[in-house]
Amino acid sequence: MMTTLSPQSRAATRGWSDITIRNLFVIPTVAFLIIFNVFPLLYSLGFSFTDFRASSKAAVNFVGLKNYADILADPVIWRSFSTTLWYVIVSVSGQFVVGFGLALLLNRPIPGKGLLTTLLLLPMMLSPVVVGLFWKLIYDPSWGILNYALGLGKTAWLTDANLALYAVAITDIWMWSPFVMLLSLAGLSAVPKHLYEAASIDRASKLYTFFRVTLPLVAPILLIAVIFRTMEAFKTFDIAFVMTGQPQAELISSRLYKMAFAQWQTGPASALAYIVLIMVLCITNIYVKYLNKAKER
Amino acid sequence: MAVVSSRSGRLGNRIAIAVVLVITVIFLSPIYWITTTAFKPLVQATSVPPSVLFEPQITPFVKLFTKRAQLTAPVAPEIYEAAPWWEKLVLDGGERLARDGNGEVVFSAYPDRFINSLIIAITSTILAVSMGTITAYGFSRFRVKGEADLLFFILSTRMLPPIVVAIPMFLMYRAVGLNDTHVGLIILYTAFNVSFAVWLMKGFMDEIPKEYEEAALVDGYTRMQAFFKIVLPEAATGIAATAVFCFITAWNEYAFALILTNRRAQTAPPFIPSQIGTGLQDWTVIAAGTVLFLIPVAIFTFLLRNHLLRGMSFGAIRK
Amino acid sequence: MTTTPEYEKKQAFRRLNARVIEPGAMLLMLLGILFLCQPWVEFLHQYSVLVMLIGLIGFNIAVHVPPPDGPKVDEDDTGAVSVSAAVGRNTHG
Numbered sequence: 001m002m003t004t005l006s007p008q009s010r011a012a013t014r015g016w017s018d019i020t021i022r023n024l025f026v027i028p029t030v031a032f033l034i035i036f037n038v039f040p041l042l043y044s045l046g047f048s049f050t051d052f053r054a055s056s057k058a059a060v061n062f063v064g065l066k067n068y069a070d071i072l073a074d075p076v077i078w079r080s081f082s083t084t085l086w087y088v089i090v091s092v093s094g095q096f097v098v099g100f101g102l103a104l105l106l107n108r109p110i111p112g113k114g115l116l117t118t119l120l121l122l123p124m125m126l127s128p129v130v131v132g133l134f135w136k137l138i139y140d141p142s143w144g145i146l147n148y149a150l151g152l153g154k155t156a157w158l159t160d161a162n163l164a165l166y167a168v169a170i171t172d173i174w175m176w177s178p179f180v181m182l183l184s185l186a187g188l189s190a191v192p193k194h195l196y197e198a199a200s201i202d203r204a205s206k207l208y209t210f211f212r213v214t215l216p217l218v219a220p221i222l223l224i225a226v227i228f229r230t231m232e233a234f235k236t237f238d239i240a241f242v243m244t245g246q247p248q249a250e251l252i253s254s255r256l257y258k259m260a261f262a263q264w265q266t267g268p269a270s271a272l273a274y275i276v277l278i279m280v281l282c283i284t285n286i287y288v289k290y291l292n293k294a295k296e297r
Numbered sequence: 298m299a300v301v302s303s304r305s306g307r308l309g310n311r312i313a314i315a316v317v318l319v320i321t322v323i324f325l326s327p328i329y330w331i332t333t334t335a336f337k338p339l340v341q342a343t344s345v346p347p348s349v350l351f352e353p354q355i356t357p358f359v360k361l362f363t364k365r366a367q368l369t370a371p372v373a374p375e376i377y378e379a380a381p382w383w384e385k386l387v388l389d390g391g392e393r394l395a396r397d398g399n400g401e402v403v404f405s406a407y408p409d410r411f412i413n414s415l416i417i418a419i420t421s422t423i424l425a426v427s428m429g430t431i432t433a434y435g436f437s438r439f440r441v442k443g444e445a446d447l448l449f450f451i452l453s454t455r456m457l458p459p460i461v462v463a464i465p466m467f468l469m470y471r472a473v474g475l476n477d478t479h480v481g482l483i484i485l486y487t488a489f490n491v492s493f494a495v496w497l498m499k500g501f502m503d504e505i506p507k508e509y510e511e512a513a514l515v516d517g518y519t520r521m522q523a524f525f526k527i528v529l530p531e532a533a534t535g536i537a538a539t540a541v542f543c544f545i546t547a548w549n550e551y552a553f554a555l556i557l558t559n560r561r562a563q564t565a566p567p568f569i570p571s572q573i574g575t576g577l578q579d580w581t582v583i584a585a586g587t588v589l590f591l592i593p594v595a596i597f598t599f600l601l602r603n604h605l606l607r608g609m610s611f612g613a614i615r616k
Numbered sequence: 617m618t619t620t621p622e623y624e625k626k627q628a629f630r631r632l633n634a635r636v637i638e639p640g641a642m643l644l645m646l647l648g649i650l651f652l653c654q655p656w657v658e659f660l661h662q663y664s665v666l667v668m669l670i671g672l673i674g675f676n677i678a679v680h681v682p683p684p685d686g687p688k689v690d691e692d693d694t695g696a697v698s699v700s701a702a703v704g705r706n707t708h709g
Contacts (some may be wrong), residue, residue, distance in 0.1 A: 015519030015520060015521055015522070016519070016520065016521060018520060019439075020438060021435070021439075021520055021521065021524075022435050022439035022441065023437030024431075024439075025431040025432055025434055025439075026432055026435040026436065026439075026447075026590045028428070028432075029428045029429070029431075029432040029451075029495065030447060030450075030451070032428065032430075032487075032488065032491065033450070033451060033454050033488060033491065033492065036466075036484060036485065036488040037454040037457065037462065037488060038454075040462060040465035040466050040469060041457075041461075041462070041465065043465040043468070043469065044461075044464050044465035044468075047464075047468075053472075053672045054467070054468055055423065065566065072661060072664075072665065073662070078655070078658075078661055079655070081652055081653045081661075082654065082655035083652030084653060085649075085650075085654070101315070102320060104318075105316055105317045106317060108310055108313060108314075110314055110317065114602070116317065116321055117602075118319075118598065118599060118602040119321060119324075119325060120320075120321055120324055121330065121598060121602070121605055122325070122595060122598055123324065123327075123328070124609075125545055125594050125595075125597070125598045126549070126591055126594060127548070127549035127551065127566050127590070127591075127594070128549065128551065129549075129551040129566045129567070129569070129570060130549075130569060130590060130591065132570075133569060133570050133573075133583065133587060133600050134331040134584070134587055135327065137330070137331065137334065137583075137584070138327055138330060140343075141351060141422070142345065143344065143345045143347065144345075145330055145347045146344055148345070148347050174324065174327065178324075179609060182605060182606050182609060183606070183609070183610065184454055186551055186606055187360045205681055224610065231456060234458075235458040235459075236459060237458070237459065237551070237552050238551040238552065238566075242570050253458060253460050253552075255462050256461070257460050257552075257556075260460070260463075260464045260467075261467075261556060265612070266464065266468070269464055270464055270465075273458075273460070273461040273464055274461075275652070275665055276329055276458055276459070276460075277457065277461050277650075278665060278668050278669060279649055279652065279668060279671060280454075280456060280457065280458055280461075281453065281672055282645035282646075282648065282649060282668055282671065282672050282675075283645075283649070284452075284453050284456045285642075285645065285672065285675055285676070285679075286642060286645065286646075287456075288449055288452065288453075289608075289642075289679070291611070293620065297563075
């Protein structure tokens with residue numbers, strides 16, 4: 001499948017050989033990524049077994065797996081993980097429902113559809129931290145537009161322990177539903193027309209057509225969208241960090257940030273970083289598996 | 298759904314279009330709200346009920362770029378008269394502009410941060426796209442040992458949570474003095490974007506027929522000449538789309554910038570929220586800063602609209 | 617097609633890998649994430665990292681085992697979605 005060009009022997013006699021060019025093109029980038037991604041991670045893997053504090057000059061002691069054991073026994077961190085999972089569930093299912101729903105509505109001839117889709121896509125291109133900031137303005141309990149528009153009185157969205165997480169999730173849904181919509185639309189528009197025609201000749205009901213024709217064909221792309229958003233939601237930092245300081249709404253990235261850069265527990269923070277890293281790598285592996293599966297079609 | 302023939306189908310279609318329009322309006326209202334806030338007089342920005350109708354003014358932008366102080370006494374009329382129009386806007390709001398020893402207006406930190414953002418985003422984009430393009434060509438045209446594993450490795454570096462990487466990076470940068478420097482952030486953003494650029498560009502490279510280069514090689518070009526004269530022009534659209542994606546990512550990035558910079562090289566994303574909580578909050582100024590910051594991204598989104606799908610799916614889905 | 621006992625053994629292992637080991641490793645990864653984040657059972661939370669790690673390593677070994685010859689195990693191919701191959705022959709999937 002990956003064949004080199006046929007006149008290679010002649011090309012090799014002029015200028016650099018293909019092998020040289022290949023190495024020149026591929027190796028520097030891979031080396032660059034190893035230096036700036038793999039090496040730092042190995043560096044912090046080392047720290048995760050020590051009681052190192054970046055803020056003090058005290059001697060560094062090797063503590064073995066103690067940091068990992070401590071983290072897994074820490075109720076605050078455990079709660080952060082649970083909060084994160086709940087946040088992921090709420091946020092991703094919200095994005096799925098809104099995004100897929102929008103795609104179904106948009107999957108028909110609509111005048112000005114291109115402009116409409118582009119406008120809908122705008123939120124996901126914006127900086128999450130800036131989005132978080134201006135949603136703060138919208139959520140403001142006394143003069144925010146949301147409470148006024150919905151007649152909710154003085155609901156303190158971001159300072160209420162029970163509401164803060166949902167307020168952040170709503171913002172995330174606003175930002176990322178368009179992403180699910182975009183991928184779903186691509187899937188929907190790829191469903192061959194003749195399948196619908198065949199279904200309508202067979203007098204199949206709309207519901208039946210949807211579940212037996214549309215959904216199976218769109219499922220692979222939907223799955224990719226959902227796994228990708230799940231992975232990103234687990235990593236959420238910017239939005240939540242800017243919007244709320246509620247401990248009940250603390251996501252694992254915010255906890256990690258505080259441990260590493262507010263409390264300067266570099267060693268334990270590195271250990272927690274590794275646990276998060278393993279989790280994200282698990283999802284990445286699953287994501288790439290389905291990404292490649294979809295590509296083979 | 299695609300076949301609409303019956304009367305009920307047409308009605309359903311109309312309803313669907315109406316619903317889509319309503320949802321679009323709801324989706325855009327937050328952006329509309331922040332944009333209008335940037336043009337509101339201070340009292341109307343936080344008024345209850347929220348003011349929809351107001352006389353737009355650019356005072357927030359003047360305030361955004363300057364350092365101000367509260368007026369303790371009314372300004373003398375002759376000073377007011379002598380002031381340029383933009384200074385009058387600030388004086389009207391009960392504040393005066395801070396001036397240095399030479400009587401020059403003192404700028405706020407915002408322009409510096411904005412320029413930092415521009416320098417860092419543009420430089421890292423150029424680096425990431427150049428590296429990404431040649432690496433993608435290498436993967437696309439030559440047999441590379443363990444290609445799938447290498448590509449997976451490249452992609453997975455993009456998926457790492459920024460905070461996880463930031464902890465060791467902070468320590469390493471501190472050791473070599475790269476904390477709070479432009480170079481430090483540029484390197485990190487390049488590393489972050491190059492994986493994305495490789496994946497996206499590989500799709501574009503695979504689409505360019507190999508026959509083009511073969512013909513060029515037969516015509517006596519060397520492989521390098523063929524790459525620069527035949528392949529690169531063919532890949533121009535892909536390169537442009539990739540560049541815009543990388544720019545937006547670097548422009549929007551927050552976590553690395555928050556941790557690795559604090560003054561000299563700080564970009565706009567960590568700076569804008571840091572204005573909050575410093576005494577009296579002037580939301581119109583924050584909104585003005587936000588709007589200016591969002592303008593480049595909004596423009597790029599329109600330019601990029603046909604490639605969004607492809608970029609968002611790491612080149613997996615072509616459109 | 618040659619069917620030496622050795623070949624058969626290899627094929628049997630590859631089939632086992634495709635049907636059991638790879639999906640099993642994936643399940644372990646997912647379970648590990650669930651164990652880590654579930655708020656109820658502390659025991660599961662404490663061993664979740666180990667479960668994820670075993671799943672992750674197992675999965676990465678399993679995807680490097682070539683697929684068995686003959687009819688593909690994965691039959692849900694519909695061939696409708698126009699997605700392309702950015703990775704030529706992948707081992708991750």
